[in-house]
Amino acid sequence: MTVNAHAPITADAAIPASDETEDAIIRFEGVAKSFPARKSSAAVHALAGIDLAVPRSSVVGVIGRSGAGKSTLIRLVNGLEKPTAGRVIVDGTDVAGLGEGALRSVRRSIGMVFQHFNLLSSRTVFDNVALPLEIAGTDAATIKARVTPLLDLVGLADKRGRYPAELSGGQKQRVGIARALATQPKVLLSDEATSALDPETTRSILDLLGTINRELGLTILLITHEMAVIRAIAQRVAVLDAGRIVEQGDVFDLFTRPQHETTRSFLAAESGRELPAFVADQIRDEPIPGGQVVVRIVFRGPFATHPVLSQVTRELGIDVNILGGAVDSIAGRPFGTLIVGLPNDGTSLDKALAFLKERDLDTEVLGHVA
Known part of the structure; x- marks a missing residue:
């Protein structure tokens, strides 16, 4: 399906685009x-x-x-x-x-898709999608030529004669999307x-x-x-x-x-960012003698997939206790979050945080556990 090019909206309120926002x-x-x-x-x-x-x-x-x-x-x-x-x-x-x-x-x-679908129960799938075209006075042949490929696009070609009561929530929303696209x-x-x-x-x-x-x-x-x-x-x-x-x-x-x-x-609730329950129950604001500092590390950029934690242990001789986390991608770019425990002595912590900062990894001290 293709969408026809539209001329710019014309009215006496038209405003020239600036260089910064011309797109x-x-x-x-x-x-x-x-x-x-x-x-x-x-x-x-x-x-x-x-x-x-x-x-x-x-x-x-x-x-x-x-x-x-x-x-x-x-x-x-x-x-x-x-x-x-x-x-x-x-x-x-x-x-x-x-x-x-x-x-x-x-x-x-400007098409609009609503949370609760806003379909007319007395009209079929085809007729719901056709409604804005009918209101605009579009002829029947054009309506058919416009609505049929839209139903293909949203995967409802076989439901064109059904009524909203016969559809699942997802199917109703697909009807709503097709209707929103009807006026191109x-x-x-x-x-x-x-x-x-x-x-x-x-x-x-x-x-x-x-x-x-x-x-x-x-x-x-x-x-x-x-x-x-x-x-x-x-x-x-x-x-x-x-x-x-x-x-x-x-x-x-x-x-x-x-x-x-x-x-x-x-x-906060994104996978890997939240503290595991067993850590959240124990964490304290003040240092605990012989305990660990809980640190969130965000992996992004060129070092996102590097074995950074093993390098901390190998090169700095600092033990790292992995408490939770996840590795994923956003928009095709690698991204990960780990919750770790580091030794509760200033020297080790400072060295580890500096090592991570050099590799463009973000860190946040969340608290202390025994």
């Missing part, structure tokens, strides 16, 4: 969003000072906990919400500056699209979104509260906390060298 199909510039006070509650400041660029044909994730402002942020892209301050620019056009007629045109270039959008917004699915189904949906990104060149902006989703599909990520982006950048860099405490907390 960004979505840009948030100083965006804030507040909701007015109600009788029973104060005003809600959902977003503040949001600056974010989404490169064309990329997959960018926005991660945050409930109430962080993720859903508000994504609704600004298709004009379902308007910013209180700042600009949201989609393919050169300030969406907030559009009238309702122009906004409808923009929305046809340039941008696909994913609003917690996998959070209602089991892990295996989640992987299959993320694989499908990855295929769509690669084969159709579609830009995907997804919001989630799960780092595993970001890790599986995104190239870049922004971490949202209390309405502000506290950290953003390349997924590999954020996974391997998180700078903000919120990012670290999201990564």
